[in-house]
Amino acid sequence: MCDYLFSVDGVARLRPQTLRHLLSSGYDVIAPLLARPGQAWSNFWGAIGASGYYARSTDYMDIVSGSIRGIWNVPFITNCYLVKMALFHTPKGQEVSYVKEDVDPDMAFCNSLRDIGVMMYVSNEEDLGHLVNHETFDVSRTHPDVYQVLDNKLEWENRYLHKDYLANFIDGQKPRMPCPDVYWFPLMSPRFCKEWIDIMEAFGQWSDGSNNDKRLEGGYEAVPTRDIHMNQVGLERQWLHILKEYVRPLQEMVFTGYYHNPPVSIMNFVVRYRPDEQPSLRPHHDSSTYTINLALNTPNVDYTGGGCHFLRYNCSVRDTRLGWLLMHPGRLTHYHEGLPVTGGTRYIMISFVDP
Numbered sequence: 091m092c093d094y095l096f097s098v099d100g101v102a103r104l105r106p107q108t109l110r111h112l113l114s115s116g117y118d119v120i121a122p123l124l125a126r127p128g129q130a131w132s133n134f135w136g137a138i139g140a141s142g143y144y145a146r147s148t149d150y151m152d153i154v155s156g157s158i159r160g161i162w163n164v165p166f167i168t169n170c171y172l173v174k175m176a177l178f179h180t181p182k183g184q185e186v187s188y189v190k191e192d193v194d195p196d197m198a199f200c201n202s203l204r205d206i207g208v209m210m211y212v213s214n215e216e217d218l219g220h221l222v223n224h225e226t227f228d229v230s231r232t233h234p235d236v237y238q239v240l241d242n243k244l245e246w247e248n249r250y251l252h253k254d255y256l257a258n259f260i261d262g263q264k265p266r267m268p269c270p271d272v273y274w275f276p277l278m279s280p281r282f283c284k285e286w287i288d289i290m291e292a293f294g295q296w297s298d299g300s301n302n303d304k305r306l307e308g309g310y311e312a313v314p315t316r317d318i319h320m321n322q323v324g325l326e327r328q329w330l331h332i333l334k335e336y337v338r339p340l341q342e343m344v345f346t347g348y349y350h351n352p353p354v355s356i357m358n359f360v361v362r363y364r365p366d367e368q369p370s371l372r373p374h375h376d377s378s379t380y381t382i383n384l385a386l387n388t389p390n391v392d393y394t395g396g397g398c399h400f401l402r403y404n405c406s407v408r409d410t411r412l413g414w415l416l417m418h419p420g421r422l423t424h425y426h427e428g429l430p431v432t433g434g435t436r437y438i439m440i441s442f443v444d445p
């Protein structure tokens with residue numbers, strides 16, 4: 091039988107050596123001090139308990155930040171802890187329980203430990219990882235992880251931001267400009283692109299490519315594409331967050347002095363081009379101040395033909411790159427068209443940012 095019971099509320103990303111370290115520490119009950127990305131520290135109250143009981147009032151910040159290292163005896167722990175199994179085999183009248191009237195289970199559990207004189211400890215001797223926030227994780231979604239940009243930022247960025255995204259901001263680096271005032275940046279990972287397409291195809295309700303579009307306020311689209319809007323697949327809030335957090339800083343680098351936070355975009359959609367469906371898009375202006383056009387798959391691998399042509403400059407971008415976006419003014423100078431796809435299927439993600 092296992093000697094320890096390991097409890098987590100949510101999913102803890104504990105490293106194996108951390109677990110080994112905790113297991114060998116000899117205490118009956120111990121909680122690693124864990125961070126939850128973007129939220130308060132887990133076991134924070136344990137640390138506050140430590141300050142209240144044993145330390146100066148400012149010490150808990152030092153404990154949380156790791157500038158003091160050690161193990162502290164605390165009156166309360168929660169979320170993630172390790173308990174010796176022997177504690178659950180105590181004599182009658184000394185049982186450990188997580189049930190007490192209308193008290194929350196974690197409160198009741200700690201109370202019961204205190205009642206029988208079992209000490210609880212918080213440890214920050216090692217950097218212990220963090221907790222995943224499971225509150226909005228919806229397993230009924232296709233690829234629920236991709237929906238987690240607001241709730242599990244750290245995991246989400248590791249999975250879905252392009253590996254070269256941060257390199258966009260290296261000082262003195264000139265952004266790529268394949269056509270005049272058309273900028274080109276790595277934004278999303280291959281996994282993002284694949285899952286984004288999967289979500290659209292699983293939903294499957296592509297527009298019919300006609301001028302009548304009930305999804306639009308006026309019910310009319312002059313230059314229709316076969317597309318799915320983000321609000322049809324529950325990704326509007328997430329996509330607008332991506333625009334604000336990851337696209338806006340790129341825009342501010344290249345269109346200097348243009349600052350709108352958050353960026354406003356009511357048109358956010360994935361376009362599908364196929365030779366036998368809609369292969370191309372006739373020349374047009376977008377209803378945007380600037381447009382972003384993110385390549386979700388790869389020319390000469392997933393499809394042939396395709397690309398975006400800017401008529402004023404007689405300039406095309408055909409060799410679009412997976413997860414890279416094109417950013418260009420929407421009107422006046424950047425009259426453009428979608429070039430015909432001759433085989434396979436091309437997918438792009440479009441936003442009309444205005445303002």
Ligand SMILES: O=C(O)CCC(=O)C(=O)O
Nearest residue numbers: 383397398427428429440
């Ligand atoms: O096919 C392209 O790259 C252009 C798409 C486009 O201009 C649009 O959807 O407004």
Ligand SMILES: [Fe+2]
Nearest residue numbers: 374375376426
């Ligand atoms: Fe366009």
